[in-house]
Amino acid sequence: MPNYSEKPTIIFDMDGTLLDLAYDDFIWNELLPIRYAEQHQCSLEQSKQTLFSFYQQHNHTLKWYSSRFWTSQVGVDVLAMQIEQKAKVAKREGCIELLTYLKENGYPIWLATNADYAGLQFKLEETGLRDFFDVIVSSETLGHAKEFIEFWQILASKHPFDAKNCYFIDDTEKVLNGAKLFGIEQLYSIQQPSSAKAPRETCNYPMLSALTDLIPILEAQTTEQAEEQKKYA
Template identity: 85%
Template structure:
């Protein structure tokens, strides 16, 4: 008989999902090019071209998410720069409301982010959202980025969960592809990860406009489970 009493595990990405990606866009696309140009005595255009080449080379790799790696590559203390601008870190609309709802209704809530451990720590301190999570994991500690099935395999070995009774919400399609390959079936993306950019027009996965849009989805599943449970009663 199915276990109808077991609530699904809800796994969230952080940047662009729970937090506004406008902060990261500012750091990497605006501020770092300025700091790199100052450090290396080049024009802003040259700096942007150099950094864009670096970004393309390492995009979607574990190095891409490492403050230490970028500091070694560009000669700018990237972590210090991020912390300097931490006041710009902002939760997306509905973040607290959704997390509070999940907590009050007994859902296991996990945070799985590609942010390195140091970047994760200061964002958790700045936003105060750590209190809601039962499990918090950085890809740096796993040893693989979330884009790859190995991340999910190691995560499951470390923290047991059922991929068939799990929701994963992430703003990056390649990350969702990795989760799908692993076997997670309930996958959702984000319509507008950054308030500084227009909403997306297309995505392979259903997109949440507001984070709280997840609530009626979960309530519909719970209602369906109640109906199924009555069949076995």
């Protein structure tokens, strides 16, 4: 008889999924250009152009997510700058409600982020979210960004999970594509990763408006599995 009692693993991204991406947008698109212009004695417009070129060059690579790399690249202590502004780190609406529901109902809860290890640690400390998770992984420690199937292969080798019985929620479509290539089928995006920007209108994956929208989806699956279980009783 099939075993339908095992809860699916729920894997979350961090920035733009559980946390408001407005903080990161502020750091990289507003504050760093100011600090770079001050450091290199150039205009703010020149600073923005230079940084944009850097961003385009390294987007979706491990370097993109590395505080150490950006510090060496731009001559500004990026991690210190992030910690300096840590009061702006905010949980997205429904974050605690969803994580509490999952914890109370016995779901394995994982955090898989492209944030480097140092950035991950300070955000976990600032938000108090650490204790919700059974597994916490930074792509820096696996050697591949989540956009690539290698991340998922190494993750599964270190922390085995059933891709067919798993939900993954992330605000970045390329990351979801990587998870899909690995074999995760239940994939969800976020309609409004940043409170400072308008909600998205389109996406190639179903979008959660509120994080708690995941609860009825999981409850529907539980009901469906219970009905399936009856067939084998």
